[in-house]
Amino acid sequence: MKIAINGFGRIGRAILRQILTTARGNGIEVLLINDIAPLEMCAYLFQYDSTFGPFPHPVGQEDGRLTVLERSIPMSHQADLSQVDLTGVDVVLDCTGIARSSDVAQRGLAAGARKVLISGPSPAAEQTLVYGANEDQLGAARIVSNASCTTNGLAPLVKLLDEIGGIDSAHMTTIHCYTNSQPMVDAPRGDFARSRAGALSMVPTSSSATHLIDAVLPHLKGRISGAAVRVPTASVSAVDLVARLRTPMEEAHFIAALKTGTEASEVLGWTEMPLVSSDLRARSESLILAAPEIRQIGAQQMRVFGWYDNEWGFSARMLDVARLMAA
Known part of the structure; x- marks a missing residue:
């Protein structure tokens, strides 16, 4: 290639x-x-x-x-x-x-x-692809968007959860490291909160994954909302997803199904260790699920937490999608 x-x-x-x-x-x-x-x-x-x-x-x-x-x-x-x-x-x-x-x-x-x-997201793209979620939709598109780093982490997880128990509704919060779109010191930006010094505060903001997930997995359109909190770290972000499934199940069965699905995925990872963000730097997976953070509330509401290196993992997916396009 x-x-x-x-x-x-x-x-x-x-x-x-x-x-x-x-x-x-x-x-x-x-x-x-x-x-x-x-x-x-x-x-x-x-x-x-x-x-x-x-x-x-x-x-x-x-x-x-x-x-x-x-x-x-x-x-x-x-x-x-x-x-x-x-x-x-x-x-x-x-x-x-x-x-x-x-x-x-x-x-x-x-x-x-x-x-x-x-x-990144682009209205000019003929197709938006997330490897591990909808790469089979490439078709003859010549201009393709690789979506966002958060969408690359979220979409394969959402697809897996929907296969396990059917998603009724879900809300995602990405705890995201600061990026070049934020100033180092307070300076005007389009968004008031994102005009504040990125390395000094946690900054509530929006996430492009909220609308991109509808484009990537249209059968779930309107069922998943999302937001972001930018935090004062330089690399590695996290997805914190709370989902209500349509199929009731026991927590042990849910965790076993999630682990099995993760192990079969090309882009999802799994860890049993109590890791912190710096431990995941330069990991190539789109999302590494943290088993100690998984929770079940009742028979249908699940909380799933995962880490992703928003630069390294996303770059790995760029190469994966580029190979599909070249083929």
Whole structure:
């Protein structure tokens, strides 16, 4: 599979790290990286990462290329991707966060790539996919959204719960680390609460997963609500879901069914340990269910808690979906 990475920020760099250091990168050739930042800055931020630590191999620059692990990857610095030659690229992984309109989303196709995968929600996408929930709906879509990190954690869990006992209704709260959409110090943003310093307060806000879950699992439309609380940690978030099932069952039976379903999943994980968020850093699962946190109230109401590395796990799913698109 031949790819290009457009936007070399948190997700773009995590994707390249996984290509270079994990089995998920087998058979993937990176033909180009495009980012508006200078090559020197891109190489520096790839080599030294405050969340995942220094890259364990030398990173260099030569003749406009990023050199690492015997790879020499051309870099361009165009704000408009359509100005770059992407002939031979199977999938452009658009990690800029700006591909929300059709004209921007289609720039990769205009440059010669076969398909475009967007690293976030996008109204311009022909299809929104979550691996482990609705990847069978890809069809002939050429512009695909990989949804959000929270939706990637929530949707496979919701699908499993619905298979176990049928979801009557549910509410999800994501306890989410701060992101670049929040200021370091109080500064104006569109949302008043998210205008406050992200590393100093817990910030109640909305979650895009609330409406994306309806698009990914339309048979559950209107049954699942959600919200978010941004918290002062740099990585790893959590899903706290309370669901009312249509089928009454004993707690032991519910937990056994949940564990069995998790073990059969490609994207869900399971832990019996009393872990904290930093223990889950750089885990590639979409969601790791925490067995000690599972609760049952009555015969039909369940509480399920799971961890997800919102950067690393999401980047892993970008590569999984890109393989489907390339095929």
